Amino acid sequence: MPLTFCRSNELVKVVRVSGNPETKKHLEDMGFAAEALVRVVSVQNGNVIVNVKNTRLAIGQSMANKISVEMVR
Numbered sequence: 001m002p003l004t005f006c007r008s009n010e011l012v013k014v015v016r017v018s019g020n021p022e023t024k025k026h027l028e029d030m031g032f033a034a035e036a037l038v039r040v041v042s043v044q045n046g047n048v049i050v051n052v053k054n055t056r057l058a059i060g061q062s063m064a065n066k067i068s069v070e071m072v073r
Helices: 021-029
Strands: 011-017 037-044 047-052 055-059 067-071
Touching: 011 021
Parallel strands: none
Antiparallel strands: 011 037, 011 067, 037 047, 047 055
């Protein structure tokens, strides 16, 4: 599911990053690589704030839709 579908305080694992090569590289450089664990802080109007690699990041809806995640149980 896309990152924008997550709820606040959920822990998810990145499954896939899509987009053109430049977008994929940019997201991976920010920490959204496959298998990375991400804690969702909040989602508002599709914009997402997350904790990834001990860093809080805000990303827009279009970028968040390119990040496919799965729930961590």
